[in-house]
Ligand SMILES: CC(C)[C@H](C(=O)O)[C@@H](O)C(=O)O
């Protein structure tokens with residue numbers, strides 16, 4: 001059988017730094033575990049724009065479609081802020097999501113014991129937290145037409161369209177119910193059905209899929225504003241949250257913050273199964289390109305490393321190996337090894353990006 | 365000069381209970397401060413639907429347009445969940461906002477010293493917190509057309525439209541800058557300009573209004589997802605936040621939760637000046653109708669009482685009297701008087717809705 005294939009798109013800002021640590025782990029799998037990944041690298045985001053005038057070259061898109069999984073670092077930076085909308089770094093990422101049809105974005109918010117003190121929330125509110133937000137990733141207001149800035153009379157008007165079809169809602173709902181079955185069997189669906197018709201359809205379809213196909217899963221519905229509030233108040237009430245693209249963007253960032261550091265959180269974006277049975281997949285940290293600390297060895301590579309662990313689990317059926325990586329991260333944190341973002345009042349051993357990667361490698 | 369006029373729409377659930385306490389305060393102003401309000405009462409939401417088959421009767425709408433200020437309790441309840449979208453309780457509230465053109469919704473998130481321990485966030489993160497979210501309230505995805513659930517091919521599609529004109533953005537931006545000048549002179553504007561054209565226009569117009577009319581105010585921009593995160597991480601970095609209708613809905617609920625109890629938070633929805641110079645105005649607590657505790661004397665009337673204080677300040681130029689009410693609330697909290705929602709591990713004197721109202725009256 002062919003080696004599993006990976007396309008690495010390290011991107012901008014701290015992307016290349018954190019990805020360098022993932023490459024060490026990938027190499028370790030080759031030499032120590034006999035699992036060799038065929039790795040290709042390419043550009044996405046601002047660096048792709050600098051080279052090709054587009055944040056995602058068609059050749060790169062084609063490579064992404066061909067591999068088993070894509071690993072992405074981060075995109076964006078202030079030097080690209082004034083680019084035309086159509087060539088902004090983010091468009092590269094959004095094109096990957098859309099053309100690979102990665103409709104189900106899994107964003108775990110897990111609080112590591114060693115970091116429970118580090119959250120802005122009280123320890124008892126977050127200790128042991130383990131929830132997953134399943135965010136719809138290929139539709140909604142991110143992609144709906146019409147969109148743009150138009151002139152009406154003598155003023156400009158900005159327009160975007162929130163648009164969801166029944167089948168788009170149904171497939172991401174299924175993915176949330178499947179995940180819940182492997183966890184604590186509870187799904188909370190969030191929308192604004194009290195003010196948006198797209199939210200009404202969302203609620204109806206999620207309920208229908210539940211009643212027909214997943215009656216064993218406990219399903220509840222919550223308005224997204226109440227959801228934002230409940231995430232801040234008592235996040236442990238949730239198991240799996242399923243929501244649309246835009247609400248998922250905000251709610252998963254809020255949930256991420258609960259855990260104490262965005263530098264810790266991975267994500268998986270999954271699509272339909274390919275011919276080899278593996279889902280189309282892209283893995284990326286939830287954090288952004290953090291241009292303010294880029295190139296200084298300060299970035300925390302854990303989110304990117306845990307994203308690779310998700311790849312092991314969801315793309316390569318190597319759940320045990322994924323757990324091994326996750327345990328290594330936990331051990332290093334329990335040992336008090338800390339990148340700058342994790343350095344709280346309780347102290348710890350301050351390390352650079354590369355030292356954190358090495359510590360995790362040593363723990364493996 | 366005519367007495368100041370108020371229309372009271374107590375609404376559903378706990379609305380009438382909390383409003384009963386406000387009426388005591390209004391009566392106190394008549395007998396003890398020589399300020400008599402002409403008060404009319406009417407129905408909104410589910411109770412209006414029950415009586416008239418519509419959540420807001422045209423006569424009520426006309427009254428709201430004629431008075432100096434509207435005080436609203438809350439709308440909604442599970443018995444109305446299956447009503448047609450067009451007659452849901454929320455439509456009554458949304459019609460008031462839209463037809464009175466209340467474009468600027470001020471939502472303070474203030475943490476009372478006596479309650480700093482009560483938040484799910486650490487005390488040092490929230491103690492002394494005092495920020496205001498200015499939410500655009502009459503446009504965006506709440507009102508944009510086209511909207512609805514349509515059939516395409518053989519499936520349903522849910523559609524809503526996010527739509528902002530330049531002038532809609534400009535006027536709410538001005539309102540935020542004006543407010544900032546009376547506070548700490550800092551505005552942070554939030555949108556998703558990295559993915560939505562309406563966000564690009566939002567950012568541009570806010571920046572233009574700033575540069576032309578309010579260059580003395582410190583202005584920053586943040587993506588709304590990062591904003592949700594920063595609100596959970598270190599909310600004191602903000603002074604005034606200005607954002608659109610939908611983002612404002614989520615972000616203000618998250619901000620509300622920071623302060624420990626939603627039962628504490630008032631809001632003012634302001635429009636253009638009327639002939640008498642007063643702005644069109646509606647005041648309401650941020651909390652909802654809480655059907656689970658309605659009719660049990662458990663509700664916290666403070667949010668509704670503080671909403672009346674905002675009316676004193678913003679509609680009636682009675683800033684000193686507003687402060688008097690706010691100080692009375694602070695005193696009662698410092699004395700340990702607690703409705704059920706405020707009852708934390710540190711204990712306190714448990715009181716009913718009416719007892720809380722009486723305690724505040726006594727403190728006045
Ligand atoms: C970078 C940006 C386009 C992206 C999004 O809005 O989806 C990011 O915030 C995320 O959550 O992955």
Ligand SMILES: CC(C)[C@H](C(=O)O)[C@@H](O)C(=O)O
Nearest residue numbers: 194195225454457458613650
């Ligand atoms: C009740 C509902 C229509 C309303 C909204 O979504 O605006 C509420 O959540 C609010 O924030 O005032």
